Amino acid sequence: MLKHKAYKFRIYPTMEQEILIAKTIGCSRFVFNHFLAKWEETHKATGKGLSYSSCSKEIPVLKQELDWLKEVDSTSVQNSVKHLAEAFDRFFKKQNERPRFKSKRNPVQSYTTNIQGKSQLPEVSIVGNKLKLPKLKWVRFANSRGVEGRILNATIRRNATGKYFVSLCVEQEIDELPKTGSSVGVDVGLKHFAVLSDGTVYQNDWYFRSLEKRLAREQRKLSRRQLIALGKNIKLSEARNYQKQKRKVARIHEKIANKRTDFLHKVSTEIVKNHDVIGIETLQVKDMQQNRTLSKAISDVSWSAFFRMLAYKADWYGKTVVKVGRTFASSQLCSRCGHRHKDVKHLGLREWTCPDCGTHHDRDVNAGLNLKREAGRILASSTVGTTGLA
Structure with a gap:
Protein backbone atom coordinates (compact mmCIF):
# COMPACT_ATOMS: atom_id res chain seq x y z
CA MET A 1 0.00 0.00 0.00
CA ILE A 174 5.77 0.09 2.38
CA ASP A 175 5.51 -3.65 3.00
CA GLU A 176 3.63 -4.75 6.09
CA LEU A 177 5.62 -6.55 8.76
CA PRO A 178 4.84 -10.23 9.43
CA LYS A 179 2.19 -10.80 12.09
CA THR A 180 3.43 -11.97 15.48
CA GLY A 181 0.04 -12.78 17.02
CA SER A 182 1.02 -10.73 20.07
CA SER A 183 -0.84 -7.91 21.79
CA VAL A 184 0.58 -5.64 24.46
CA GLY A 185 -0.36 -2.78 26.76
CA VAL A 186 2.06 0.14 27.15
CA ASP A 187 2.06 2.05 30.45
CA VAL A 188 4.20 5.20 30.32
CA GLY A 189 5.53 6.89 33.41
CA LEU A 190 8.25 9.02 34.94
CA LYS A 191 10.23 6.50 36.99
CA HIS A 192 10.39 4.18 33.96
CA PHE A 193 9.74 5.61 30.50
CA ALA A 194 7.50 2.68 29.51
CA VAL A 195 6.56 -0.69 30.99
CA LEU A 196 4.89 -3.30 28.78
CA SER A 197 2.32 -5.83 29.95
CA ASP A 198 4.83 -8.63 29.26
CA GLY A 199 7.21 -7.13 31.83
CA THR A 200 9.58 -5.36 29.42
CA VAL A 201 10.91 -2.13 30.98
CA TYR A 202 12.35 0.84 29.07
CA GLN A 203 14.36 3.01 31.41
CA ASN A 204 14.02 6.78 31.48
CA ASP A 205 17.41 8.31 30.61
CA TRP A 206 16.46 11.89 31.55
CA TYR A 207 18.22 13.59 28.64
CA PHE A 208 17.41 17.12 29.79
CA ARG A 209 18.48 16.54 33.38
CA SER A 210 21.79 15.04 32.27
CA LEU A 211 22.77 18.36 30.65
CA GLU A 212 20.70 20.72 32.81
CA LYS A 213 23.61 22.09 34.89
CA ARG A 214 25.74 22.71 31.82
CA LEU A 215 22.80 24.36 30.07
CA ALA A 216 22.09 26.62 33.07
CA ARG A 217 25.75 27.70 33.19
CA GLU A 218 25.79 28.59 29.48
CA GLN A 219 22.47 30.41 29.75
CA ARG A 220 23.85 32.56 32.58
CA LYS A 221 26.77 33.48 30.31
CA LEU A 222 24.27 34.36 27.59
CA SER A 223 22.36 36.65 29.97
CA ARG A 224 25.56 38.43 31.02
CA ARG A 225 26.59 39.00 27.40
CA GLN A 226 23.14 40.34 26.64
CA LEU A 227 23.43 42.88 29.46
CA ILE A 228 26.91 43.91 28.29
CA ALA A 229 25.69 44.43 24.71
CA LEU A 230 22.66 46.43 25.80
CA GLY A 231 24.83 48.49 28.15
CA LYS A 232 27.00 49.48 25.19
CA ASN A 233 23.91 50.24 23.05
CA ILE A 234 24.80 47.45 20.61
CA LYS A 235 22.00 45.58 18.85
CA LEU A 236 21.91 41.93 19.86
CA SER A 237 21.94 40.94 16.17
CA GLU A 238 25.30 42.75 15.85
CA ALA A 239 26.81 41.62 19.18
CA ARG A 240 29.25 38.87 18.15
CA ASN A 241 29.95 37.49 21.62
CA TYR A 242 26.23 37.31 22.33
CA GLN A 243 25.53 35.51 19.03
CA LYS A 244 28.36 32.99 19.62
CA GLN A 245 27.03 32.19 23.07
CA LYS A 246 23.48 31.96 21.72
CA ARG A 247 24.59 29.28 19.24
CA LYS A 248 26.39 27.45 22.04
CA VAL A 249 23.18 27.27 24.09
CA ALA A 250 21.27 26.17 20.98
CA ARG A 251 23.75 23.31 20.40
CA ILE A 252 23.06 21.96 23.90
CA HIS A 253 19.32 22.05 23.27
CA GLU A 254 19.92 20.33 19.92
CA LYS A 255 21.97 17.59 21.56
CA ILE A 256 19.20 16.92 24.09
CA ALA A 257 16.54 16.81 21.37
CA ASN A 258 18.60 14.50 19.14
CA LYS A 259 19.26 12.01 21.95
CA ARG A 260 15.59 11.97 22.95
CA THR A 261 14.31 11.57 19.38
CA ASP A 262 16.75 8.71 18.70
CA PHE A 263 15.56 6.91 21.84
CA LEU A 264 11.87 7.38 20.97
CA HIS A 265 12.38 6.04 17.45
CA LYS A 266 14.21 2.94 18.68
CA VAL A 267 11.61 2.10 21.34
CA SER A 268 8.56 2.74 19.12
CA THR A 269 10.02 0.70 16.23
CA GLU A 270 10.83 -2.23 18.53
CA ILE A 271 7.31 -2.29 19.99
CA VAL A 272 5.62 -2.09 16.57
CA LYS A 273 7.81 -4.87 15.15
CA ASN A 274 7.13 -7.28 18.02
CA HIS A 275 3.38 -6.75 18.58
CA ASP A 276 0.26 -6.65 16.39
CA VAL A 277 -2.09 -4.84 18.79
CA ILE A 278 -0.77 -2.07 21.05
CA GLY A 279 -2.95 -0.57 23.79
CA ILE A 280 -1.97 2.94 24.95
CA GLU A 281 -3.38 5.51 27.34
CA THR A 282 -5.12 8.73 26.34
CA LEU A 283 -3.17 11.33 28.29
CA GLN A 284 -3.92 15.04 28.55
CA VAL A 285 -0.25 16.00 28.65
CA LYS A 286 -0.91 19.73 28.47
CA ASP A 287 -3.13 19.55 31.57
CA MET A 288 -0.63 17.35 33.40
CA GLN A 289 2.10 19.92 32.81
CA GLN A 290 0.18 22.38 34.99
CA ASN A 291 1.60 20.47 37.97
CA ARG A 292 4.62 22.62 38.83
CA THR A 293 6.33 19.74 40.63
CA LEU A 294 6.23 17.36 37.66
CA SER A 295 6.04 19.70 34.64
CA LYS A 296 9.77 19.58 33.84
CA ALA A 297 9.89 15.79 34.13
CA ILE A 298 6.79 15.37 31.96
CA SER A 299 8.23 17.63 29.27
CA ASP A 300 11.48 15.65 29.30
CA VAL A 301 9.87 12.26 28.53
CA SER A 302 7.87 13.41 25.44
CA TRP A 303 4.94 11.01 25.70
CA SER A 304 3.00 12.79 22.94
CA ALA A 305 5.85 12.36 20.44
CA PHE A 306 6.18 8.69 21.44
CA PHE A 307 2.47 7.96 20.92
CA ARG A 308 2.55 9.79 17.58
CA MET A 309 5.47 7.62 16.43
CA LEU A 310 3.66 4.44 17.50
CA ALA A 311 0.56 5.52 15.54
CA TYR A 312 2.19 6.28 12.20
CA LYS A 313 4.59 3.32 12.33
CA ALA A 314 1.69 0.97 13.09
CA ASP A 315 -0.12 2.45 10.08
CA TRP A 316 2.93 1.81 7.89
CA TYR A 317 3.48 -1.78 8.93
CA GLY A 318 -0.09 -3.08 9.24
CA LYS A 319 -0.27 -3.08 13.04
CA THR A 320 -3.01 -1.59 15.26
CA VAL A 321 -2.74 1.02 18.01
CA VAL A 322 -5.78 1.31 20.27
CA LYS A 323 -6.23 4.40 22.44
CA VAL A 324 -7.91 3.52 25.73
CA GLY A 325 -10.22 6.21 27.15
CA ARG A 326 -8.80 8.73 29.61
CA THR A 327 -11.32 7.70 32.31
CA PHE A 328 -10.08 4.10 32.32
CA ALA A 329 -8.35 3.51 35.68
CA SER A 330 -5.55 1.26 34.39
CA SER A 331 -3.36 1.58 37.50
CA GLN A 332 -6.12 1.10 40.09
CA LEU A 333 -7.78 -2.04 38.69
CA CYS A 334 -6.59 -5.51 39.63
CA SER A 335 -5.69 -7.23 36.35
CA ARG A 336 -6.79 -10.58 37.80
CA CYS A 337 -10.18 -9.94 39.44
CA GLY A 338 -11.04 -6.37 38.40
CA HIS A 339 -11.22 -4.93 41.93
CA ARG A 340 -10.58 -1.16 42.03
CA HIS A 341 -8.05 -0.15 44.68
CA LYS A 342 -8.22 3.65 44.99
CA ASP A 343 -5.12 3.91 47.20
CA VAL A 344 -3.03 3.30 44.04
CA LYS A 345 -3.79 6.90 43.01
CA HIS A 346 -0.71 7.91 45.04
CA LEU A 347 2.34 7.77 42.74
CA GLY A 348 4.60 6.65 45.59
CA LEU A 349 2.83 3.26 45.80
CA ARG A 350 4.84 1.14 43.33
CA GLU A 351 3.60 -2.30 44.46
CA TRP A 352 0.31 -3.39 46.02
CA THR A 353 -1.69 -6.47 46.93
CA CYS A 354 -5.30 -6.81 45.84
CA PRO A 355 -7.55 -6.96 48.97
CA ASP A 356 -10.04 -9.19 47.10
CA CYS A 357 -7.96 -11.93 45.44
CA GLY A 358 -4.62 -11.40 47.21
CA THR A 359 -2.63 -11.03 43.97
CA HIS A 360 0.55 -9.00 44.38
CA HIS A 361 1.03 -6.40 41.63
CA ASP A 362 3.79 -4.27 40.26
CA ARG A 363 2.01 -0.97 39.60
CA ASP A 364 3.27 -0.46 36.02
CA VAL A 365 3.03 -4.06 34.80
CA ASN A 366 -0.50 -4.29 36.19
CA ALA A 367 -1.47 -1.09 34.34
CA GLY A 368 -0.01 -2.53 31.13
CA LEU A 369 -2.05 -5.73 31.54
CA ASN A 370 -5.24 -3.70 32.05
CA LEU A 371 -4.48 -1.61 28.95
CA LYS A 372 -3.88 -4.76 26.93
CA ARG A 373 -7.18 -6.29 28.05
CA GLU A 374 -9.13 -3.07 27.44
CA ALA A 375 -7.60 -2.67 23.97
CA GLY A 376 -8.71 -6.19 23.11
CA ARG A 377 -12.21 -5.45 24.34
CA ILE A 378 -12.40 -2.27 22.27
CA LEU A 379 -11.23 -4.09 19.16
CA ALA A 380 -13.79 -6.84 19.66
CA SER A 381 -16.68 -4.48 20.29
CA SER A 382 -18.86 -2.92 17.63
CA THR A 383 -17.96 0.61 18.80
CA VAL A 384 -14.35 0.53 17.62
CA GLY A 385 -14.90 3.43 15.23
CA THR A 386 -16.05 5.75 18.00
CA THR A 387 -13.60 4.69 20.69
CA GLY A 388 -10.28 5.64 19.21
CA LEU A 389 -8.20 3.52 16.92
CA ALA A 390 -5.00 5.40 16.08
Missing part, protein backbone atom coordinates in the same frame (compact mmCIF):
# COMPACT_ATOMS: atom_id res chain seq x y z
CA LEU A 2 1.24 3.50 -0.86
CA LYS A 3 2.15 5.51 2.22
CA HIS A 4 3.76 8.87 2.90
CA LYS A 5 7.18 8.74 4.53
CA ALA A 6 9.69 11.47 5.37
CA TYR A 7 13.46 11.35 4.96
CA LYS A 8 15.54 13.96 6.77
CA PHE A 9 19.09 14.83 5.70
CA ARG A 10 21.56 17.51 6.60
CA ILE A 11 22.50 19.70 3.62
CA TYR A 12 25.63 21.80 3.05
CA PRO A 13 24.69 24.74 0.82
CA THR A 14 27.25 27.09 -0.71
CA MET A 15 27.30 30.77 0.25
CA GLU A 16 25.18 31.66 -2.81
CA GLN A 17 22.68 28.92 -1.93
CA GLU A 18 22.51 30.11 1.69
CA ILE A 19 21.64 33.61 0.46
CA LEU A 20 18.91 32.20 -1.80
CA ILE A 21 17.54 30.06 1.05
CA ALA A 22 17.40 33.15 3.29
CA LYS A 23 15.57 35.10 0.56
CA THR A 24 13.07 32.26 0.01
CA ILE A 25 12.39 31.96 3.74
CA GLY A 26 11.86 35.73 3.95
CA CYS A 27 9.49 35.80 0.95
CA SER A 28 7.47 32.84 2.25
CA ARG A 29 7.18 34.50 5.66
CA PHE A 30 6.16 37.82 4.08
CA VAL A 31 3.41 36.21 1.97
CA PHE A 32 2.11 34.25 4.97
CA ASN A 33 1.93 37.39 7.13
CA HIS A 34 0.47 39.47 4.27
CA PHE A 35 -2.48 37.15 3.71
CA LEU A 36 -2.94 36.53 7.45
CA ALA A 37 -3.38 40.29 7.94
CA LYS A 38 -5.77 40.40 4.97
CA TRP A 39 -7.67 37.43 6.39
CA GLU A 40 -8.06 39.22 9.74
CA GLU A 41 -9.23 42.46 8.08
CA THR A 42 -11.80 40.61 5.94
CA HIS A 43 -13.13 38.73 8.94
CA LYS A 44 -13.46 41.94 10.95
CA ALA A 45 -15.31 43.68 8.11
CA THR A 46 -17.57 40.88 6.83
CA GLY A 47 -17.53 38.20 9.52
CA LYS A 48 -16.05 35.75 7.02
CA GLY A 49 -12.47 34.83 6.21
CA LEU A 50 -10.74 34.13 2.92
CA SER A 51 -10.07 30.86 1.10
CA TYR A 52 -6.93 29.29 -0.31
CA SER A 53 -8.12 29.78 -3.91
CA SER A 54 -8.90 33.48 -3.42
CA CYS A 55 -5.49 34.12 -1.84
CA SER A 56 -3.52 32.12 -4.43
CA LYS A 57 -5.15 34.11 -7.25
CA GLU A 58 -3.75 37.31 -5.74
CA ILE A 59 -0.14 36.09 -5.69
CA PRO A 60 0.57 37.06 -9.36
CA VAL A 61 -0.76 40.57 -8.63
CA LEU A 62 1.48 40.78 -5.55
CA LYS A 63 4.49 39.74 -7.65
CA GLN A 64 3.79 42.54 -10.11
CA GLU A 65 3.93 45.03 -7.24
CA LEU A 66 6.97 43.47 -5.54
CA ASP A 67 9.63 42.33 -8.00
CA TRP A 68 11.76 40.63 -5.33
CA LEU A 69 9.07 37.95 -4.91
CA LYS A 70 9.98 36.73 -8.43
CA GLU A 71 13.57 35.90 -7.38
CA VAL A 72 12.58 32.87 -5.32
CA ASP A 73 10.90 29.54 -6.00
CA SER A 74 7.25 30.16 -6.89
CA THR A 75 5.96 26.96 -5.26
CA SER A 76 7.44 27.97 -1.88
CA VAL A 77 5.35 31.16 -1.92
CA GLN A 78 2.28 29.17 -2.97
CA ASN A 79 2.86 26.67 -0.17
CA SER A 80 2.99 29.41 2.47
CA VAL A 81 -0.59 30.39 1.50
CA LYS A 82 -1.58 26.73 1.60
CA HIS A 83 -0.11 26.37 5.09
CA LEU A 84 -2.10 29.41 6.22
CA ALA A 85 -5.36 27.93 4.91
CA GLU A 86 -4.59 24.59 6.59
CA ALA A 87 -3.81 26.38 9.86
CA PHE A 88 -7.22 28.06 9.80
CA ASP A 89 -8.91 24.73 8.99
CA ARG A 90 -7.29 23.15 12.04
CA PHE A 91 -8.23 26.19 14.15
CA PHE A 92 -11.91 25.89 13.18
CA LYS A 93 -11.78 22.18 14.02
CA LYS A 94 -10.31 23.14 17.43
CA GLN A 95 -7.12 21.19 16.74
CA ASN A 96 -4.78 24.13 17.39
CA GLU A 97 -4.73 27.81 18.27
CA ARG A 98 -5.42 30.69 15.91
CA PRO A 99 -2.62 31.26 13.32
CA ARG A 100 -0.10 33.87 14.39
CA PHE A 101 2.23 36.13 12.44
CA LYS A 102 5.63 34.61 11.72
CA SER A 103 8.68 36.39 13.13
CA LYS A 104 12.09 36.65 11.50
CA ARG A 105 13.55 36.41 15.01
CA ASN A 106 12.38 32.82 15.39
CA PRO A 107 15.55 30.68 15.63
CA VAL A 108 14.06 28.00 13.34
CA GLN A 109 13.07 29.10 9.83
CA SER A 110 11.85 26.97 6.92
CA TYR A 111 10.01 26.86 3.63
CA THR A 112 8.40 24.08 1.60
CA THR A 113 8.82 23.56 -2.13
CA ASN A 114 7.25 21.08 -4.54
CA ILE A 115 9.34 18.63 -6.53
CA GLN A 116 7.85 18.61 -10.02
CA GLY A 117 8.34 16.79 -13.32
CA LYS A 118 10.85 13.99 -13.82
CA SER A 119 12.78 15.04 -10.72
CA GLN A 120 10.05 13.41 -8.61
CA LEU A 121 12.03 10.19 -8.96
CA PRO A 122 14.95 9.76 -6.52
CA GLU A 123 17.30 8.51 -9.25
CA VAL A 124 16.83 11.84 -11.04
CA SER A 125 16.85 14.09 -7.95
CA ILE A 126 19.75 12.38 -6.15
CA VAL A 127 23.15 11.70 -7.66
CA GLY A 128 25.81 10.55 -5.22
CA ASN A 129 25.95 13.05 -2.37
CA LYS A 130 24.07 15.79 -4.24
CA LEU A 131 20.36 16.57 -4.21
CA LYS A 132 18.54 18.63 -6.82
CA LEU A 133 16.16 21.23 -5.40
CA PRO A 134 14.12 23.91 -7.20
CA LYS A 135 16.09 27.17 -7.74
CA LEU A 136 18.95 25.90 -5.54
CA LYS A 137 19.87 23.28 -8.17
CA TRP A 138 22.41 20.74 -6.86
CA VAL A 139 23.04 20.87 -3.11
CA ARG A 140 25.55 18.70 -1.26
CA PHE A 141 23.93 16.59 1.47
CA ALA A 142 24.68 13.75 3.89
CA ASN A 143 23.33 10.80 1.90
CA SER A 144 22.96 8.40 4.82
CA ARG A 145 20.15 6.20 3.44
CA GLY A 146 18.45 5.37 0.16
CA VAL A 147 15.28 7.22 -0.79
CA GLU A 148 12.56 5.11 -2.41
CA GLY A 149 9.30 6.11 -4.10
CA ARG A 150 8.09 9.39 -5.58
CA ILE A 151 9.25 12.63 -3.94
CA LEU A 152 6.26 14.92 -3.33
CA ASN A 153 7.82 17.94 -1.67
CA ALA A 154 10.85 19.14 0.24
CA THR A 155 11.08 21.31 3.34
CA ILE A 156 14.34 23.22 3.76
CA ARG A 157 14.98 24.23 7.36
CA ARG A 158 17.63 26.33 9.11
CA ASN A 159 17.79 25.58 12.82
CA ALA A 160 18.98 27.62 15.79
CA THR A 161 22.59 26.39 15.48
CA GLY A 162 22.80 27.57 11.86
CA LYS A 163 22.67 24.07 10.33
CA TYR A 164 20.55 23.33 7.27
CA PHE A 165 18.33 20.30 6.79
CA VAL A 166 15.98 19.01 4.11
CA SER A 167 12.95 16.80 4.77
CA LEU A 168 11.73 14.90 1.72
CA CYS A 169 8.10 13.77 1.78
CA VAL A 170 7.95 10.61 -0.31
CA GLU A 171 5.08 8.44 -1.52
CA GLN A 172 6.27 4.86 -1.50
CA GLU A 173 5.15 1.27 -1.19
